[in-house]
Amino acid sequence: MNAPVPPPTACGGIDLHQEHGQRAVFCGLTGIVWLHRKIQDAFFLVVGSRTCAHLIQSAAGVMIFAEPRFATAIINERDLAGIADANEELDRVVTRLIERRPDIKLLFLVGSCPSEVIKLDLSRAAQRLSGRLNPVRVLNYSGSGIETTFTQGEDACLAALVPDLPRESDTAAPSLLVVGALADVVEDQFLRIFAAMGIADVRFLPARRAGAMPAVGRGTRYLLAQPFLADTARALEERGARRLPAPFPLGAEGTTGWLRAAAEAFGISDDTFEAATAPGRARAETALAPLRGELGGKRVFFFPDSQLEVPLARFLARELGAELVEVGTPYLHRGHLAAEIEWLPAGTRVTEGQSLDDQMDRCRAARPDLTVCGLGLANPLEAEGLSTKWSIELLFTPVQGYEQAGDLAELFARPLRRRALLEV
Amino acid sequence: MQLTLWTYEGPPHIGAMRIATAMTGLHYVLHAPQGDTYADLLFTMIERRDARPPVTYTTFRAQDLGRDTAELFKTSVAAAYARFQPQAMIVGASCTAELIQDDPGGLAKALNLPIPVIPLELPAYQKKENWGASETFYRLVRALAGAPGARAAREPGRRPLCNILGPTALGFRHRDDLIEIRRLLDSLGIDVNVVAPLGAAPADLGRLKDADFNVVLYPETARSAAEYLKKSFGQPFTQVVPIGVGGTRRFVEEVAALAGLDPAPVLDGPGSRLPWYSRSVDSTYLTGKRVFVFGDATHAIGLARIAARELGFKVVGLGTYSREFAREVRAEAAELGLEALITDDYLDVEAAIRAAAPELVLGTQMERHVAKRLGIPCAVISAPIHVQDFPARYAPQMGFEGANVLFDTLVHPLMMGLEEHLLGMFREDPEFHDGVGPSHLGGTPVAAPPPQAAPAPEAAPAPIHLDHPVSVAVAPWAPEAEKELKKIPFFVRGKARTNTERFARERQLPLITLETLYDAKAHYGR
Numbered sequence: 018m019n020a021p022v023p024p025p026t027a028c029g030g031i032d033l034h035q036e037h038g039q040r041a042v043f044c045g046l047t048g049i050v051w052l053h054r055k056i057q058d059a060f061f062l063v064v065g066s067r068t069c070a071h072l073i074q075s076a077a078g079v080m081i082f083a084e085p086r087f088a089t090a091i092i093n094e095r096d097l098a099g100i101a102d103a104n105e106e107l108d109r110v111v112t113r114l115i116e117r118r119p120d121i122k123l124l125f126l127v128g129s130c131p132s133e134v135i136k137l138d139l140s141r142a143a144q145r146l147s148g149r150l151n152p153v154r155v156l157n158y159s160g161s162g163i164e165t166t167f168t169q170g171e172d173a174c175l176a177a178l179v180p181d182l183p184r185e186s187d188t189a190a191p192s193l194l195v196v197g198a199l200a201d202v203v204e205d206q207f208l209r210i211f212a213a214m215g216i217a218d219v220r221f222l223p224a225r226r227a228g229a230m231p232a233v234g235r236g237t238r239y240l241l242a243q244p245f246l247a248d249t250a251r252a253l254e255e256r257g258a259r260r261l262p263a264p265f266p267l268g269a270e271g272t273t274g275w276l277r278a279a280a281e282a283f284g285i286s287d288d289t290f291e292a293a294t295a296p297g298r299a300r301a302e303t304a305l306a307p308l309r310g311e312l313g314g315k316r317v318f319f320f321p322d323s324q325l326e327v328p329l330a331r332f333l334a335r336e337l338g339a340e341l342v343e344v345g346t347p348y349l350h351r352g353h354l355a356a357e358i359e360w361l362p363a364g365t366r367v368t369e370g371q372s373l374d375d376q377m378d379r380c381r382a383a384r385p386d387l388t389v390c391g392l393g394l395a396n397p398l399e400a401e402g403l404s405t406k407w408s409i410e411l412l413f414t415p416v417q418g419y420e421q422a423g424d425l426a427e428l429f430a431r432p433l434r435r436r437a438l439l440e441v
Numbered sequence: 442m443q444l445t446l447w448t449y450e451g452p453p454h455i456g457a458m459r460i461a462t463a464m465t466g467l468h469y470v471l472h473a474p475q476g477d478t479y480a481d482l483l484f485t486m487i488e489r490r491d492a493r494p495p496v497t498y499t500t501f502r503a504q505d506l507g508r509d510t511a512e513l514f515k516t517s518v519a520a521a522y523a524r525f526q527p528q529a530m531i532v533g534a535s536c537t538a539e540l541i542q543d544d545p546g547g548l549a550k551a552l553n554l555p556i557p558v559i560p561l562e563l564p565a566y567q568k569k570e571n572w573g574a575s576e577t578f579y580r581l582v583r584a585l586a587g588a589p590g591a592r593a594a595r596e597p598g599r600r601p602l603c604n605i606l607g608p609t610a611l612g613f614r615h616r617d618d619l620i621e622i623r624r625l626l627d628s629l630g631i632d633v634n635v636v637a638p639l640g641a642a643p644a645d646l647g648r649l650k651d652a653d654f655n656v657v658l659y660p661e662t663a664r665s666a667a668e669y670l671k672k673s674f675g676q677p678f679t680q681v682v683p684i685g686v687g688g689t690r691r692f693v694e695e696v697a698a699l700a701g702l703d704p705a706p707v708l709d710g711p712g713s714r715l716p717w718y719s720r721s722v723d724s725t726y727l728t729g730k731r732v733f734v735f736g737d738a739t740h741a742i743g744l745a746r747i748a749a750r751e752l753g754f755k756v757v758g759l760g761t762y763s764r765e766f767a768r769e770v771r772a773e774a775a776e777l778g779l780e781a782l783i784t785d786d787y788l789d790v791e792a793a794i795r796a797a798a799p800e801l802v803l804g805t806q807m808e809r810h811v812a813k814r815l816g817i818p819c820a821v822i823s824a825p826i827h828v829q830d831f832p833a834r835y836a837p838q839m840g841f842e843g844a845n846v847l848f849d850t851l852v853h854p855l856m857m858g859l860e861e862h863l864l865g866m867f868r869e870d871p872e873f874h875d876g877v878g879p880s881h882l883g884g885t886p887v888a889a890p891p892p893q894a895a896p897a898p899e900a901a902p903a904p905i906h907l908d909h910p911v912s913v914a915v916a917p918w919a920p921e922a923e924k925e926l927k928k929i930p931f932f933v934r935g936k937a938r939t940n941t942e943r944f945a946r947e948r949q950l951p952l953i954t955l956e957t958l959y960d961a962k963a964h965y966g967r
């Protein structure tokens with residue numbers, strides 16, 4: 018940590034820095050908390066330590082009490098004594114789990130730091146168990162902190178699904194695939210807009226049920242709904258699918274750009290596109306207008322968390338007139354974020370990676386009006402007099418699309434409004 | 442491998458964090474992978490701390506494993522020292538770093554820092570949070586309390602001096618317990634030398650030996666350290682935990698004896714309101730209320746005593762997730778004629794609660810949710826807890842004010858006596874039928890699934906408290922017996938139904954009649 022910061026590299030018109038050191042981020046296991054809500058007949062079994070179980074419990078909050086479809090197989094000393102023993106133990110735990118939850122159709126064995134470090138081969142375990150538990154499908158991916166940061170857990174999960182997706186024949190008509198877990202209500206809104214544009218065959222990855230996962234083939238054109246899906250995109254390309262380069266559907270402008278990418282790929286006329294998107298754009302404008310006064314000119318600092326930081330910063334800067342002090346991101350995928358980087362105000366400082374204490378020093382020195390950060394930092398920064406927006410909410414709240422543009426801005430405006438309201 | 446959904450305790454390094462965060466001038470460097478920093482939010486969110494915990498994580502990633510994680514650890518320690526300038530440091534490994542076998546102690550020693558650096562061995566695959574806290578505190582005291590030796594005699598005329606050991610960060614009501622116990626000691630004429638770990642600096646641990654004796658508030662965290670101080674400096678320590686009126690009185694007597702003082706002024710003082718409140722006639726209805734107690738050992742034992750001896754409840758279940766203190770809990774349960782439940786599996790606890798059919802559950806956050814599902818009133822008496830149990834108001838559990846708080850806490854979830862009487866009287870009114878839940882639980886009661894076997898002749902109202910083992914046939918209810926059952930106040934109807942059906946089953950009666958209902962009532966009493 019505290020390694021010398023490499024000199025800025027040019028990337029679009031932004032001021033890009035890379036930083037190494039202590040990182041205050043979640044590991045990929047956290048993705049389970051929203052993924053299990055999305056795929057309604059899947060179960061996520063973490064193979065890890067008590068720390069992993071404690072992490073998910075802490076991140077899931079009250080959800081832990083709702084008979085959720087996730088659990089941890091805690092490795093103990095006996096498992097560490099010999100790997101063969103650990104495999105038998107895993108089979109026993111999984112068998113018991115499936116007996117207790119016969120409604121489960123898809124089981125993910127989720128790797129953790131301990132299981133990766135002892136090299137417990139979960140992919141072989143998944144194959145073995147798939148054969149034995151047929152028709153329950155068993156897949157595996159890693160959500161370990163050594164390999165994944167927060168939302169990358171979703172990337173790893175979806176990438177694990179891709180080889181398993183049904184094969185679309187090469188002669189099938191082009192279809193549109195939307196990739197990245199979205200709230201059901203957002204999916205339905207997008208479906209209506211695509212239908213109005215005349216794109217009928219729209220599929221989602223992940224689907225809401227294990228048995229309804231979309232087919233993929235050479236005719237598949239996919240739109241990333243989330244910026245953190247590097248491995249999933251690679252796996253889809255290997256299946257012959259082609260990515261439609263686009264900004265991300267955050268804010269009215271992002272949503273329009275995202276939808277336009279699909280419209281262009283499917284040869285939709287400008288008139289049809291206008292007709293399909295105009296009502297949404299108008300509503301988003303109505304919702305955003307009153308918030309410009311509150312957020313316009315406000316100086317915003319992003320700590321790295323989810324890789325959503327760049328599109329969110331773009332939205333705040335361009336649609337609400339905020340100023341960007343620093344945009345931290347755990348990882349910057351130059352290709353997938355090309356349109357976003359293009360849209361960021363020239364000279365925006367983007368920091369990839371983190372050295373926590375140094376970044377906090379910069380934040381304190383800049384004294385931004387609003388700091389977007391994780392829950393471990395939010396209260397300490399508030400106590401120093403800085404307004405914060407805790408970032409995890411941006412993952413759990415529906416924020417994509419026209420209808421949510423106002424809600425998204427509201428998430429950033431509320432802490433500022435609250436600070437103004439409080440007299441004591 | 443153990444299939445786990447809910448854990449009562451975190452891993453042992455969380456315990457070490459609770460000690461480090463409680464103290465000042467101490468820094469913890471934790472060799473841990475990226476992601477383990479989630480633990481910060483327990484302190485900043487649940488306890489609402491206004492500063493980051495004094496913990497630096499190495500946050501190594503896969504690419505670091507190929508290189509030198511040991512080097513990363515060393516630079517992290519050096520950087521943390523340079524930035525925070527602590528009086529002392531603790532260093533250790535989380536579960537993953539334990540597997541990669543860097544040696545935090547040895548690596549930190551090689552840096553030759555001008556402060557004490559104390560290595561922690563916390564076996565993450567064997568032990569848990571409370572053990573980690575206890576071990577960390579013990580290691581700190583061992584390293585910083587100074588060379589063992591005899592204490593200097595107390596100067597004549599000086600007030601007796603004690604240390605208070607045990608309060609930590611993220612402790613259930615530790616903040617206010619400390620205020621209450623300090624006040625109690627002061628009114629006895631005893632001065633407090635050092636409180637640790639909460640609020641203590643490493644240098645303060647060097648002054649521990651100046652005290653005449655130690656007050657151990659939470660044996661889970663402080664007993665090992667107290668035993669070390671007894672061995673090294675001859676300091677005796679308290680065994681009584683001052684929870685409840687009885688506990689507090691015995692604590693006052695014990696402390697006064699250790700200090701060579703007369704406990705009478707405090708014992709004869711105003712004390713707690715609990716004894717009078719508990720004797721007032723409104724509390725008569727509390728007599729024999731069935732209560733199930735589960736939590737850490739200290740609070741489970743303390744609350745079982747209050748429930749049985751100070752409120753007149755009937756304790757129908759007692760258990761703990763603290764295996765380290767299983768013996769103490771077993772002994773307490775035996776005194777109550779029970780077998781203690783020692784488990785860290787919440788499904789076992791849920792099954793035990795169902796089987797005991799209590800009218801009140803005292804437990805942790807998890808029991809609160811189990812009780813909610815079963816429609817049973819509940820109060821939280823032990824960690825793990827959520828944010829609402831770090832209240833803004835003064836809310837100790839210990840001492841006389843703690844007893845006042847506990848009276849309210851234990852009684853409020855139940856219906857007050859007068860309210861219960863009136864509800865019984867007006868039970869035919871539209872507001873008070875059994876489809877309406879007790880208002881303090883909000884909404885409708887959670888109805889357990891109706892009996893699966895042998896359907897009753899007419900649609901039975903959903904039992905409020907319990908469902909029934911599917912495998913055992915339940916005798917059908919005769920219509921007039923069913924009608925009579927409905928005349929029993931709804932808040933005891935579930936139990937009446939269960940008792941009657943058990944009575945019928947044990948006697949293999951083919952039909953539950955009016956007589957069966959009253960035979961069962963006479964048999965079980967209340």
